[in-house]
Amino acid sequence: MLRYIIKRILMLIPVLIGVSIIVFLIMRVFSPDPAPIVLGQHATQASVDAWRQANGLNDPIYLQYFNFITGAITGDLGTSYYTKAPVLKEIFSRFPATIELALLAILLASVFGILIGVISAVKKNSIFDNAGMFLALIGVSMPIFWLGILLIIFFSGTLHWLPSSGRIDPLLQPASVTGFYLIDSLISGDMYAFRDAFEHLILPASALAMYSMAIIARMTRSSMLETLQQDYIRTARAKGISEGRVIGKHALRNGLIPIVTVIGLQLGSLLGGAVLTETVFSWPGIGAYTVACILKSDFPVVQGVVLLIATVFVLVNLMVDVIYAFLDPRIKYSKKEV
Amino acid sequence: MPKDISTSSDKNSIQAAEYVEKPESQLKEMWATLRQNKAAVVGLFIIGMLTLIAVTVWVSELIGVQILPYDPNYSDMSKSFIWPNAEHWFGTDQLGRDMFSRILDGTKISLFVGVAAVAISLSIGVLLGSIAGYRGGRTDAFIMRVMDVMLAIPSILLAIAFMAALGKGLDKAVIAIGLVSIPEYARIVRGSILSVKENDYVQAAKVIGNGDSRIIFKHILPNIISLIVVRATLGVSSAVLDTAALGFLGLGVQPPFAEWGDMLGRARGFIFTAPYTLIFPGIAITITVLAFNLFGDGLRDALDPKSRIK
C-alpha cells in the first residue's frame, strides 16, 4: 500500500509538468499583455516595454518556462504582477477559505445526498423517492451561480436570516492558526465567532453543494438499489437484525464503495464550482481570485494557483483510491495495477 | 463506478457482437425502450421545442423576417427596465430590450454552443480515445497522460483561461468548452475499445487483413456508439451550463448576442430592482439543461441491459 501511494505521488510530477506547460502556453503565448493593467492609465509604450523587459516577458518562451520551473522547484513561484506580493503568500492567504467552503459543501452534499439516495432506494417509487429524485434532477440542471443569487435574494435580502457575503464578521475574526475559521474560533473558544463563521458558510456551501448532492443522491440510489438486491442482504435479514441495521451496516457499507469514488470526483469538481460560488458570495477564496488574476493576466499567480489545484486534485484522487481500498477489502493495490 | 461501466459495456459489447453487421438495430432497440420512459419523452419533447424555436429564430433572421415580438438586440433607452406586462411578457432589460425576445433568441446561442462544443469534444475525444485504446503501448500512455493533465485542471477554470486568452466570441466559446471536455470522451471510448478489442469479430477482421482505421470505424465504433450517444446528450447539458457560466463571468459570446448567462451576469446588479431580468434567463437555462438530462438519463436506462429486462 505504502509503495503504491509513493508511486502515485511520484506520478504527480509528470502531471504537474504537463499542467504547467498548458497553463504557460495559454497565459504567456495567447493571453493579453499584463503591462497596461499593471501600469495603469498613465502607461506609455516606453514604460510598457521597460516593464516587460524587467519581468522577463521579452525573453524567448522556453527561457521563461525554464526560469519558472527552476523557481518552482526551489519553492519560488514569483511575485504577483499586480500586487507585487509573493505568489505563495497570495495563494495561501486565500486557500483555507476555499478548502473550508469545499469541505463543508462536500460534507453537506454527502450527508444529504446519501440520505436522499438511501431513502429513495429503500422507499423505491414512493413519493419520497420521486421527490428526492426530482430534487436531484433540478440540482444537476440549475446553474450554480443562479442558485447562489436566488439564495442571497431569499435568505439574506428578504428574510435577513443569513449574511450574503464574506467569511465572518470582521469584529469576530479569530486569530489565525489554521486559517479555517470554524476551527480557529473553536481554538480561541469564541462561540460567537464560530456561529458567525458558520452562518457565513451556510449559503455558499449550500449553493456549492447542490450539484454534488444531486449527483451523490442519484449515485447512492442506484448503488443502494443494486446492493439491496444482493444475497448477503437477505442473509443479514435472516439473522434477525433490525431493518435499520441491515440498511445502514450492510447495504450502505457496500453501497458506499462506488459512492466514495463519486464523492472524490465531486470534491475535484467543487474546486471548479468554487470559482462561481466565490464570485457570487464574495467569498475570499482562491476561485474568484484566480478568475480575477486570469482577467488581469497576472501570469505568476495563475500559474501558481493552477499548479496547486492540480496537485490537490491528484491527491484527492489518490485519497479516494486509498479509501476505496479501506472500504473494500477485496481491493489490494499492487505494483502491477499502477 | 468504474466497475459499473465496464460491466455494462461488456454486456453491451457481447450483445453488440451479435449485431456486428447492422449496428443500427442497437439504436432501434434503444429507441423502443426509450419510448416507454416518460421522463425521457418529456425531455425529448422539450428539446424538440427548443430546437424548433432556435431554428425558427435563426431562419427568420437569415431571410430577414421578424418573427420575435421585438428585435432582441434593439435597444431603446426610453424603455429601460419595464416590469413584465402584456406588451413585454418578460419585461425589458437595462437597455430597453425585450426580455422575451432575447430569451427566445438566446435559445439559438445556447443550443448551438452546446451542440457544437459537444461535436468538437466528441470528435476529438473519440479520435484520441480510439487511437489510444486501439494502439495501446506508448501512444496510449502519452495520450492518456495528456488527458490526465487536462482533467487535473477544473474544466471551468481551463475554459475561463481559454476565453481570456482567445477573447470573447461565439466560435471561441465553442472551442473553449469543446476542448475542455475532450478527456471525458477519450476515456470512455478508450475504455470501451479496450473491452471490445479482444472480441472475436474484431480479431477476425484483423485476420482478414482489414486496416486499423477500417477496424476502428467499421467494427469497433459502431458497437460503442450508444454509449457515446448517451455521453454526448448529457454532455450538451453540461456544455449549456458551461456556456452560461462563462457568459455570467462576462467571458462568453460576443455581445449583443442574447446569451442567457450573459443576461444573468448583467442582471446581477439589479437583483432587487429588476429581479425578473434574473429569473427568466435562469429558468431558461434550467429547463434546457433539465431536458437534456432527462433525455440522457432515459437513454442510459434504455441502454442498461438490466432495466431493459424489465
Add this chain to the structure above:
Amino acid sequence: MRKMKRIVALVLAVALVGISLTGCGSKTSSDAAPKANDTLIYAQGAEPRGLDPALVDDGESAKVMINIYEGLLKYAKDSTKVEPSLAKSWDVSPDGLTYTFHLQEGVKFHDGTDFDAEAVKFNIDRQIPPQVTEDMAYGSFVYGSVKSVEVVDKATVKINLTAPSTPFLNNLAMVMSAPMVSPKALKENNNNVNQAPVGTGPYKFVKWAKDENIVLVANDEYWGTKALTKNVIFKFIKDNSARVVALNNGEADMIDGIDATVVKQITDAGNKIFQAPGMNINYMAYNTSRAPFNDAKLRAAISKSINVPEMVESLYQGYSEPATSILPTFMEGYDKSISQIAYDSEASAKAIKEAGLTSVKIMTYTNPRPYNSATGQALAEAIQGYLSKVGVTATIDSYDWTTYKEKLKAGDYDICFYGWIGDNGDPDNFMYLLAHEDPTMNVALYKNEAFNKLIAKGIETPAGADRSAIYTELEKIAAADAAWLPISHAETLCAYRPNIKDFYFHMTGVTPFAGVSKQ
C-alpha cells in the same frame, strides 16, 4: 467498524450542531454578534491592490491609504483646492522652478521614527530617476517635473523643477505617489510597503486578511486632531447587491459603489445616502483622423442624434450625471456657459442623410470601468439604438480592456468609447488629453495647434482667474469641434447607517475617517 460508527456519528453531530445553531440563531443573526461602537465598517467593491502609495494606482487602495498616510499637502474637504498638511506652508520662486516647503515639526511615523526633510527627500528620490522603477504607476506623473530635492534643514525642504508646472502643487495632495512613507519601513520591506504600510496619518495599519478586510486602529500619537473612532475595518464585497444587503443587515456601517436603483431599498431600511461628485469623464470619441468623421459637421450631426440625459439615466440609474462639459463641475475652469450639442433627432437625421452616411464602425470595451459601470458594450449598444433611429447602421467590435487599448493604437474605428479618471484635481489633467501625442490617450486623434498652444500656456500660468479662463476657452473649442461627445461624470453614491456621523466621500475618491463617529 467502530471507526465507521464514529465517523458517522461525527458527521451527524456536525450536521446537528449546524442545524441547531442556525435554527436558534437565524432570526437574530444580525444583532446576535457583539457590535462595537468604536469600530467603523466600510464595505467597498474590490480589494486594494496594495498600500504602498508609490506602487499602486487604484481607487480602492486610495480609500485605505488616505487614512494611513499624509502628504505635504491635502485637498480641501469639498473641492480640489490644496491645503497645508505635513507642510505648514510653502513658497514658490518667481520663475516657478523652486518650491520650498516648511514642515510640521514633531511628527512621527507609526513606527516611531521622525518625519522630517530627510524623509521627504527619501520618498521623492525613490520615485524619480535614477531610483524610480517601471512599475511605479504614478511616479512620473506626480514627480515628472522634479529635478532634485534638497534638505535645507530638518524642517525645510526645497524641490527644484525642470520647468514651471502649476499642477505640481495639486500633485502633492494626491493619495498616489505623494504621501510620505516611513523610510525605515521602506528599507526593511525591500522598498515595497504594499503589505506593511507605515505613514503619519490618523490611523495605523493592523492587519489585512486577503480578499476579506483590512483593519486599522487609531493612532494615539497623531500630531493633529485625533481620530474619533478607534477602529476602522475595510471590507471587500464585490457584488453590488450583496453590499446593499450587507448594509441593510448591519454587516457594514458604510458602503460605496451603489446605483440609484437601490436607493429606495436603502432608505426604506432607515439608512442614509451620500452622493459625491466624481472627478472623471466618460465619453465617446470620433476618429477625427479619417473620413467620415474628419468632418466636424458630421460629428455634430451624430452627436445630435443621441439623447445623452436619457441614456445616462437608464444606463447608470443616477450613478452618473450627464456631462455638459469635459471638466467635472467642481473643477477650476468649469463654466456654466459651456454646453454640448443638444439632442435633436430630426435635424440629425436630415444632416446625416445629406452627408450620405449609412454605416459606422464602433469599437468598444467589454469591461466595466470606474467611469462607466455599465460597460463599454452596453454604452455602444445604446448608441447603436440611437443611430438606427437616424438611419445609420452601426457595427460593434468589442474587446477586453487591454486588447482594446492595443486595437486603439491601430486606429481602425469611426467611433470609440473611453474615459478618464482625474488624478490631481487640476483642469490640465483633463484637457491635455485632446492635445496628447499618444493614440491611447487621445483616442479621437484630435489635432488642433491653437488648442495645444493654449494647453501649454495653462500649465505655466499660476492658479487664478486667468488660468481658469484658459480652460473655459479650451472647453469651448472642444465643444464646438465635437471630437468627443462627453457622456457622463460617474458619481460615487455611498450609503451609511443612521448612527454614523459626519461621513463623507471626497470627489477624489477617498474616504477619510478621522472625523467620522458612530453613535
Add this chain to the structure above:
Amino acid sequence: MLLEVKNLRTEFKLKRGTVTAVDDISFTIDKGEILAIVGESGSGKSVTSLSIMGLLQKPGRVAGGEINFKSQDLNKMSQKELQKIRGNQISMIFQEPMTSLNPVWRIKDQIMENIMTHMNISKKDALARTVEMLDTVGIPSPAERANDYPHQMSGGMRQRVMTAMALSCDPELLIADEPTTALDVTIQAQILELLYRMREKFNMAVLLITHDLGVVSEAADRVIVMYCGKIVEEADVKSLFAQPLHPYTVGLLKSIPQIDDESDERLYMIKGMVPNPLNMPSGCSFSDRCDSCMDRCTKEVPKLQEINGHKVRCFLYEAKEGELNVK
C-alpha cells in the same frame, strides 16, 4: 410439532397480473426432523422458505394461511417480533455461498453479529463462540480464518461459514435453501454430511429446499414435491423413492442418471417447460406436460389426498378412504 404451515398462499402482484407463487400448501416439521421440499425452479419452494422467514420482498406477500412455529403464527407477528426469532430459533442457509456473505465484513464480525443480536453475552464470549462454531463446521485453524474476508475463502468454506452462522444461536429449525447447488460434488457431500451431523448434535429440525433428488435421498426424512406452487406429493423418503406416485415425481426420478444403469436408452426428459405463471394451464397445472394426462386433468384441479401417510395430488389415484388405488 415444531412448525406447522397451514394453507399458506403467497402472491406476487405484478403489473401484468397477480402470480400465486405458493398456492395453499400445508405441512409440518417435527423436532429433529429433516423435511425436504423438491421442485424445479419456479415451483415455489424458495418462496415457501422466505414466507416462513418473513423475508419476502415486494411485490411478494403472504396472502393467506398460517405459519405456526411452536404454536405461534409467524405470519401475524410484527417485524420486530420476527426479528427475535430469525437467526435465533429459525435460521437459514442460502443457495449462493459466494454472494450470501457480506464481502466487506470479516467472517467473525458477520457471525458475531448474529450471536450478539440474540444472545446477551459479551463480545469476548461471542468471539469465542464464533471460533467454536467455525471449528464445529470443520474450518481448519478457525481462530485465524475468523479474521478472513469472504473473498479469501473457497465456496465450500463459505458455505461452512454460512452454516456456522446459521447454527450459532442453536436454532430449533434450520432452513437450508439449496445449500449445495452451487458447490461441486465432493463439497456437496461434505456440506450434507455437516448438516446431518449438526442435526444429530443439536437435535434441530431442517427444512431442506432443493431441486436435487440425489440430495434428498441422502439427507431427508420426509419429502414434499412441489410443482407450480402446489404440493403434488408428500411422503417419507423411502416410500417416495420406492413408489413415487405423481407423474411429475416419476418423471423427476426417471431423469436422474443411474450409474448402474447400463442400458443405452436416452435419459428420460419431462416434455415441455414449466408454464408461465401468468398463463397456467387450466385444471391440473402439470396436465400439459403429463404423459398420463386425461380429459379430466385439463378441466378440474385435483385435490391432495392422503393414502397411508403418502400424499399425492393426481386424478390417477381416485381416493377411496384409506386405500391405495393404483391403476
